[in-house]
Amino acid sequence: MPGPSPNGALAGVRVIDLLDERGIYGGKLLADLGADVIRVEARGGDPLRRRGPFAASGDSLWHAYYASNRRFVTIDATTDGGRASLVALCGGADVVLDAGALATAGVDEGALLRDHPALVLVSLTSFGREGPWADYLAPDLVAAALGGVAATTGDVDTPPLRGFGEMTFAVPGAYVAIAALAALRHARETGEGQRVDLSVHEALASCLEHVLMWLWYHDRLPMALGPVLPRRGSLHWSDAYEVMNARDGAIMVTITPDPQALLAWLVEEGAQQDLLDERYLDPTGARPITGRFMEVLKDWVATKHVEPFFFESQARHHPFGWVLPPDRLADNPHLEARGWWVEHTLPAGDVVRGPGVPYHLSETPIAAPGAAAPAAQADGDAAADAVLREIGWDA
Amino acid sequence: MSSGPLPLAGVRVLDFTHVLAGPFATRILGDMGADVVKVNSAARPGNTPLSAYYVMWNRNKRALALDMARDEAKALCRRLCERADIVIDNFSAGVLDRWGIGYESVRAANPGVIYVAMSGMGERGPWSSFVTYAPTVHALAGITALVGVPGREDIGIGFSYNDHLSGLHGAVAVLAALEARRSTGSGQRIELSQLEVGAQFVAPALLDYFANGRVAEASGNDLPYDVAAPHGCYPCAGDDRWVAIAVMDDAQWASLRTVMGDPEWARDERYATAAGRVADRRALDGSVSAWTRDLDAYEVQTRCQAAGVPAGVVQTGLDFASDPQFSATDFLTPIAEPQPAVGQSYADRLPLRFSRSPVTEYRRSRMLGEDNAAVLGDWLDMGADEVAGGEAEGYLR
Numbered sequence: 175m176p177g178p179s180p181n182g183a184l185a186g187v188r189v190i191d192l193l194d195e196r197g198i199y200g201g202k203l204l205a206d207l208g209a210d211v212i213r214v215e216a217r218g219g220d221p222l223r224r225r226g227p228f229a230a231s232g233d234s235l236w237h238a239y240y241a242s243n244r245r246f247v248t249i250d251a252t253t254d255g256g257r258a259s260l261v262a263l264c265g266g267a268d269v270v271l272d273a274g275a276l277a278t279a280g281v282d283e284g285a286l287l288r289d290h291p292a293l294v295l296v297s298l299t300s301f302g303r304e305g306p307w308a309d310y311l312a313p314d315l316v317a318a319a320l321g322g323v324a325a326t327t328g329d330v331d332t333p334p335l336r337g338f339g340e341m342t343f344a345v346p347g348a349y350v351a352i353a354a355l356a357a358l359r360h361a362r363e364t365g366e367g368q369r370v371d372l373s374v375h376e377a378l379a380s381c382l383e384h385v386l387m388w389l390w391y392h393d394r395l396p397m398a399l400g401p402v403l404p405r406r407g408s409l410h411w412s413d414a415y416e417v418m419n420a421r422d423g424a425i426m427v428t429i430t431p432d433p434q435a436l437l438a439w440l441v442e443e444g445a446q447q448d449l450l451d452e453r454y455l456d457p458t459g460a461r462p463i464t465g466r467f468m469e470v471l472k473d474w475v476a477t478k479h480v481e482p483f484f485f486e487s488q489a490r491h492h493p494f495g496w497v498l499p500p501d502r503l504a505d506n507p508h509l510e511a512r513g514w515w516v517e518h519t520l521p522a523g524d525v526v527r528g529p530g531v532p533y534h535l536s537e538t539p540i541a542a543p544g545a546a547a548p549a550a551q552a553d554g555d556a557a558a559d560a561v562l563r564e565i566g567w568d569a
Numbered sequence: 570m571s572s573g574p575l576p577l578a579g580v581r582v583l584d585f586t587h588v589l590a591g592p593f594a595t596r597i598l599g600d601m602g603a604d605v606v607k608v609n610s611a612a613r614p615g616n617t618p619l620s621a622y623y624v625m626w627n628r629n630k631r632a633l634a635l636d637m638a639r640d641e642a643k644a645l646c647r648r649l650c651e652r653a654d655i656v657i658d659n660f661s662a663g664v665l666d667r668w669g670i671g672y673e674s675v676r677a678a679n680p681g682v683i684y685v686a687m688s689g690m691g692e693r694g695p696w697s698s699f700v701t702y703a704p705t706v707h708a709l710a711g712i713t714a715l716v717g718v719p720g721r722e723d724i725g726i727g728f729s730y731n732d733h734l735s736g737l738h739g740a741v742a743v744l745a746a747l748e749a750r751r752s753t754g755s756g757q758r759i760e761l762s763q764l765e766v767g768a769q770f771v772a773p774a775l776l777d778y779f780a781n782g783r784v785a786e787a788s789g790n791d792l793p794y795d796v797a798a799p800h801g802c803y804p805c806a807g808d809d810r811w812v813a814i815a816v817m818d819d820a821q822w823a824s825l826r827t828v829m830g831d832p833e834w835a836r837d838e839r840y841a842t843a844a845g846r847v848a849d850r851r852a853l854d855g856s857v858s859a860w861t862r863d864l865d866a867y868e869v870q871t872r873c874q875a876a877g878v879p880a881g882v883v884q885t886g887l888d889f890a891s892d893p894q895f896s897a898t899d900f901l902t903p904i905a906e907p908q909p910a911v912g913q914s915y916a917d918r919l920p921l922r923f924s925r926s927p928v929t930e931y932r933r934s935r936m937l938g939e940d941n942a943a944v945l946g947d948w949l950d951m952g953a954d955e956v957a958g959g960e961a962e963g964y965l966r
Contacts, residue, residue: 183749203738207745226794227777235776236794305897311879315790315800319813320881322889324802326727327716333802334811334883336790337726338715339773346920348737353921355744356576356601360926362751364574368925376900376920379889381733383589386901389886390915391621402885404809408704408713408725415704417713417723424722426708493689493700495708497722500774501784503711508696514765518776527779529772532735532765533742534691537757538749 182208183538188267192275197298198240200350205243206531213244231522238518251279262558265290266567269354273298293367294357302373318342321378329407346377384411413464423480426495433461445474575602585658592626593736599629600919610637619910627934634938634966641964650675657685662692672758683746683756691762703729710767717787731767798846803858805866811883812866824876908933938966
């Protein structure tokens with residue numbers, strides 16, 4: 175049975191993870207940092223074990239990644255005994271992460287917090303607990319639409335688009351972890367637990383870069399024609415970054431931060447076209463205006479082989495980015511040299527490589543994920559104290 | 570419930586970050602009550618406090634301005650680092666060391682200090698010197714290739730998503746290190762790689778590649794690993810108005826049929842199963858679009874949701890201004906005190922609603938050096954005269 179990392183930053187922190195796909199990434203963040211995270215599954219198994227992609231064995235790769243470093247307990251919360259076990263588990267924890275499972279099970283959340291005054295309960299909803307949309311269903315695409323992600327993604331000739339995989343729900347997931355750790359700190363300082371509510375909807379709207387800036391300050395932005403910047407492919411709101419097509423691949427090209435140096439490179443290659451004409455220079459005469467500069471760059475990039483062009487751009491300190499497909503990312507020498515990848519052991523025993531964590535803590539290193547164990551370490555119909563004994567929380 | 574001190578009351582943060590990823594991390598810490606001191610150094614102007622972009626990410630912080638080319642400023646910074654809980658930067662490696670405030674040198678005097686370095690590529694590895702902004706990281710991390718429509722890899726996500734996510738992960742790392750310090754008594758140094766933040770989000774594609782050798786491609790609004798249709802954004806009445814509809818199972822399909830008035834085409838037997846609908850999804854999309862095209866997007870949303878079909882308008886920032894959920898929580902709120910550069914400024918509230926330590930205060934972003942005297946008084950017991958002297962000397966600005 176995999177257990178928490180004894181050396182992780184969050185060693186000894188007990189967490190109950192009742193999250194669904196909207197927040198499970200938050201449980202993963204805490205588990206990968208060494209917290210002892212128990213993921214509770216209904217009888218019949220966590221539906222997230224049935225999400226693709228799958229390994230040849232039929233095991234869910236999705237679940238192996240998002241449920242990393244957890245321990246698993248099956249509880250049938252529709253029975254009185256199961257509900258009591260769930261309450262006992264939550265009462266033994268420092269933090270409970272919930273996305274509606276407690277209410278569905280009929281657990282009295284107010285009583286839980288009263289009985290365990292230092293407990294932190296993080297409660298994730300799609301739209302908050304009140305308001306006309308509170309009961310709306312919002313899987314990824316719908317959440318991305320209402321939360322402003324889709325309107326900002328896609329091109330003039332495509333519909334609005336969603337992000338890949340769980341990009342949308344990574345945002346509320348990360349906020350779940352912040353909520354848990356901030357409230358845990360408050361509990362450590364004051365002895366007082368509390369409830370922290372958050373909605374996917376607000377979380378997404380808080381992470382849209384220019385969207386609220388356009389709404390609030392468009393009158394002050396020389397490039398803004400109104401309160402909304404229409405979607406326009408990869409062209410950044412500043413007009414200064416865009417993905418361009420080279421001969422054999424795509425690359426993100428920008429005139430930031432040193433347009434003069436970039437212009438000098440163009441001149442060196444005789445590719446500057448009319449950029450040195452006075453009419454294309456900004457009022458200071460120092461550099462070409464952005465729109466024309468980007469057009470000329472597009473013509474130039476189209477003549478390039480993407481790989482050597484990317485490395486030359488970086489050697490010249492231009493922050494260009496080669497558009498890497500997933501197989502090239504998987505073989506990336508930089509990530510390999512950093513030892514970033516970790517091995518996930520699937521329930522059937524296969525070992526599969528996957529992404530590691532994005533931060534490296536000097537004194538509390540992250541452990542590689544343990545096996546994604548099968549469910550049912552404890553039977554929910556057993557007495558609550560037996561469940562606690564099984565996971566070692568009875569002490 | 571009673572209202573207590575903010576969750577991070579008493580935590581001191583010295584903030585050397587600029588642009589978006591770092592400032593977003595420290596904005597979250599500041600919202601939750603940390604005393605975030607934003608250091609603007611003449612040696613590195615970054616983006617100016619006069620810009621709307623700066624105003625967006627620097628609320629709930631105090632502002633200290635130093636000329637880091639001056640030895641007096643470096644010495645002052647050193648004393649601040651010795652009193653900080655958190656020192657956070659997104660410079661290239663070595664800048665803090667050159668200023669004499671690198672982690673190894675400061676930890677001897679302040680063993681509890683937590684340093685966070687948020688660089689693009691991380692500090693080790695053959696690409697560690699590469700320069701990046703969020704669109705660079707999106708490209709290198711596989712996000713650009715996988716967000717878009719089949720056959721194109723030049724779309725990607727339309728905003729600096731990874732900067733926000735790097736900020737969120739920076740906050741997670743800080744909070745985890747504070748918890749660790751409680752038991753170990755010591756701080757530590759955290760290295761965050763924005764490339765590694767981004768590459769995590771294509772995890773399903775990476776695991777699929779490693780396990781099965783399959784190379785994922787952009788798939789528009791189709792779900793690459795689930796069998797669900799119709800699933801897309803459909804045009805509605807008005808200029809560039811769209812509604813997202815996501816039918817995740819057969820029961821929702823049956824409900825959508827009813828909402829649409831059970832048209833003849835929808836009774837096609839092939840559409841009875843999810844697999845059948847997915848196989849014919851482009852024709853299905855065309856039929857659903859024909860239904861939505863003349864309808865108001867919010868009407869489609871309301872009718873679908875009333876019948877248990879997931880649907881929502883593709884909302885723009887302007888739609889947010891009348892979003893009933895945001896109104897219910899006063900999510901988008903004006904900041905009372907005028908901001909000298911932009912006048913009226915605004916805050917999107919921290920999405921976390923703490924029942925006992927609620928975040929209620931949103932203070933405007935500060936101008937260059939506006940809090941020199943207050944910060945140096947609070948952190949170093951410096952008197953107003955001494956601060957004024959430093960400003961006259963020029964090492965404080």
